[in-house]
Amino acid sequence: MRAYMRLHARSAVLSRDKKRSFFEIPKRLRSPERRDRWLAAISSENEDRSHWSPVNSRAICSDHFVSGRPSKDALHPDYVPSIFPHRPHSLQKAEHSLKRYQRHEDTSSKRKCKQRLDFEETLSERNTATDLGVALLDEHTAQATDNDISTQTHETREQTLITNLHEEIQNLTQEKEEAIQHLDELKVRYKGVQLSSCVIKDNDAKSRFYTGLTWAVFLQTFNFFASHVSGRTKDSLASIDQFFITLVRLRLDLPFELISDIAACGETTVRDYFWKWIDVMYAKLSFLLKWPEKDAAAQTLPPEFKVLYPRLTGTVDCFEIFIENAGNLLARQQT
The missing domain is CATH 1.10.287 (Helix Hairpins)
Structure with a gap:
């Protein structure tokens, strides 16, 4: 059980504690409504995360009552225990x-x-x-x-x-x-x-980390695309936040599940926003992709590629993987 609760069985130990008083949890037969309110206020859990239900002769100490003892008046704050260390500002x-x-x-x-x-x-x-x-x-x-x-x-x-x-x-x-x-x-x-555009607002360092763009460039790019996107009043995220998580996904390759948890939005909704903005960027930026002619591509190919891949016109998704140097000289030469 949680350490902040001072619940004890009725025994001789109670009489030895002179600094605190202990009060028994109301019985269900006598006061069912008040007992349920006490248990809801305590809201304790067992070690297996199951809901805790007290057995007979359970008590709560006076530290959980603002006046030091429970009150029988239903309007009094101490009708139900209300002070718990794990709840901020409860006192x-x-x-x-x-x-x-x-x-x-x-x-x-x-x-x-x-x-x-x-x-x-x-x-x-x-x-x-x-x-x-x-x-x-x-x-x-x-x-x-x-x-x-x-x-x-x-x-x-x-x-x-x-x-x-x-x-x-x-x-x-x-x-x-x-x-x-x-x-x-x-x-x-x-x-x-929360994962939103507020995280990078007026902060170029964070903006470059999350999107690869400065905040000014990010804002201008969004304004350019936003004029071609029709927003809906029932969207879970604002349009600028939708564009932001799209760039975060492209920049950091975060899973949709993680983005949905951090952005407090459903995973399916995050996927829909991502592909919507991908379509918009393709429609407005596709003119920037210029494939070279076959002769021009052949002139820039490495000699090894010309021998092994004579019909090669381009390389897509080429990247490097950095690894640690091997201690063995032969293995280091081979890698």
């Missing part, structure tokens, strides 16, 4: 959730207090109205005084409620901005590891 998210829960509880308690005070005021007004022993002048005076106090208290409560709502809005706005910033950072990281 910060749990602390944000706890603060938000506490603000919600404060707002609810204030709302209940307001309702209770309103009820007491209403009850007091009814008791005052039913008191027949009070003189008419005193009744009017007391009623006027109660109305002034009630008005001032009501205005104070409304002002407090408005202030709390503004604070809640500011906190939510800040959380939203942090989430958007984190999403933008993840997008930049994803583009950095």
Whole structure:
């Protein structure tokens, strides 16, 4: 099982651990829904990569709860364990959730207090109205005084409620901005590891390595071909990325399977893009291929080729293979 989980069997060892508390995973018979949520949060695996399911008397330590212990309130962040070292920012998210829960509880308690005070005021007004022993002048005076106090208290409560709502809005706005910033950072990281034209943008060294062209030449070449290619709105890759992976395939001879994995695109789709751009380059660059006349080719052939291949007019796909020099002098002479 993963090393970051502190799951232990119930035994005497638990009583010897004074720094942490351990809490048993909910039973399926008592709380099936809560047990499933705990197991989903833990999401542990066995050594054979199969899904781990706990047996009886399994527990989880207090380090995985932001308040140090689970809560029975379904709205509380510690209703399910949420802090795990292998999950980035899990502690910060749990602390944000706890603060938000506490603000919600404060707002609810204030709302209940307001309702209770309103009820007491209403009850007091009814008791005052039913008191027949009070003189008419005193009744009017007391009623006027109660109305002034009630008005001032009501205005104070409304002002407090408005202030709390503004604070809640500011906190939510800040959380939203942090989430958007984190999403933008993840997008930049994803583009950095994905095989696309962004890897070589404004970088001639990488552009030569991947395509054999500088970035300016690559961009001009793409613009020349792009004017003759009709793009589709449902394409998995942009047109410039399609042209880029085509040149990468020609330059580095990478398998289609590897390109599809790095470019986050299906293998069949990568093959279709490759042959589409090959057809476009053939249609627009075929005029550059000039085969020499037979007499001109015969004049440039090596003498050995003229003897062994008298009808040879050209050599296609000629390449060299560099090998290490042999230690034996005879073997080195033969190679």
